[in-house]
Amino acid sequence: MELFYEPKNAVVGDVIPFYDKGCFKPFYLKGNRGYFGDDSTSGWTMLTTQDHLHFTETPTGIRGGTGSVLLVDEMYHLFYCTFKQNPKRETVKHAVSKDLAHWETLEEESFTADGEIYELTDWRDPFVFWNEGAKEWWMLLAAKERGKTARRGCTALCVSQDLHHWEIHPPFYSPRMHTSAHECPDLFKIGDWYYLIYSQYTGRFQTYYRMSKSLNGPWIAPANDSFDTRCFYAAKTGTDGQNRYLYGWNPTRYYNNWDYNPPIYPGKDYNSFDWGGAMVVHRLVQNPDGTLGVTVPDAVDQALTIHNKIPLSPMNGPWEVGETFAATGNPHGFSTLLFQNRVPEVCKLEMDLTFSETVREIGVALQVNREFGTGYYLSYQPHRARLEWKSGLRMYDEGGWTFPFDVEMERPIALEPNMPHKLKVFIQGSIVVAYLDGQVALNTRMYDYSHQLFGLFASNGTARFDNIRLWT
Secondary structure, eight states: OOSSBOOTTSEEEEEEOOEETTEEOOEEEEEOTTOOSTTOOOEEEEEEBSSSSSOEEEEOOOOSEEEEEEEETTEEEEEEEEEETTTTEEEEEEEEESSSSSOEEOGGGOBOOOSSSEEEEEEEEEEEEEETTTTEEEEEEEEEEOOSSSOOEEEEEEEESSSSSOEEEEEEEOOSOOSSOOEEEEEEEETTEEEEEEEEOSSSOEEEEEEESSTTOOOBOOSSOBSSOTTSEEEEEEEOSSOEEEEEEEEOOOSOTTOOSOTTOOSSTTSOOOSOEEEEEEEEEEOTTSOEEEEOOHHHHTSOOOEEOOOEEEEESOEEEOSSOEEEEEEEEEEEEEEEEEOOSEEEEEEEEEEOTTOOEEEEEEEEOTTSOSSEEEEEEGGGTEEEEEEGGGGSHHHHHHOOOSOSEEEEOOOOTTSOEEEEEEEETTEEEEEETTTEEEEEEOOSOOSOEEEEEEEEEEEEEEEEEEEO
């Protein structure tokens, strides 16, 4: 059983969602990472799934970057981009198909940026949609405006009457905030709100969103304007008409291109992130104020059905434990508890967290050793209103001296004390995806510790862990 799709001998790059005739058919950019066996394929690859758990693959023969797919009058249209260096140029291309298997690129329709409104260097990731109000096709692109400052990343706009001839217009969205182009743009509407999604690797390496009640803006940045951590990128959305899903990739950390690891550290947990990895799909949730949250798709949530017993062994602090609950009251210290279960290769751990006003942190340890030292810690910190991920390097002397950052991964969320909050943690090998209260997701990886234990911890107050369940 896989919870998160990983192709054999390859990785998932940018996903291009598409729903067609009752079936999800997300395309993705497949990277074979130097594997050239008889079964090796790369480039645009179509997946077919009903549940985002079971997939079949179909290669397309398209070689290029991210784009979009749509069906118009029984003809499929695929827009993508290609790249050249020296000088750097990016080109939008258009392919058509009658069956999603055989594609013809209409080379004569290829076009680049104009060099007047937009720089010639950035012109990629075309997203095409029908603007009902204007009765014309609009294309959003990752681009850079021409201008005086380095902060010229924008979402470009082109307009067409027929999908074949495009006019270049001024930017659709240009906050003059980012120094790189707004990658993988996506746009959709739920109720009264339009949502613009794009990804950025300068400043913060995340997928952002903006919201507006008009395609003409203004585009509002909500208080929490991203969906996940740096370990979830290039996310775009697709819908079956009922639910809208957000497709991104959780990167591997194999190559360590930037050599961030401390010199004496032998593991991978502090390698730089690679391009591509496993596909992770969130379900979008629209809140009453129009803001968006993310939660786990139902099929993934229900995929694991074997209930495991979880013997609980208190370590530090006062504990009361039962078969499915644990509680501690430690007003001035740190309480820890171990499960006697080793962490399975694929599993779901879920529980309800309740904490008093004074609690400084409460959470779950993963792959922790029996001394509750090394391992990984998923910690909610009420005083900082965040869910944080921290790992084993920071738990011993040399690592603590060497690690250069205060925070590894975090997601903002403010939770009320003295009421239960739902935490779900999904594990597949090195992949970790956590959801808190059906609103916040945290993607990350854990490479250097495995086949160790789960644990619970809390500090400086009263905490309860109820309805604890481990599923495989």
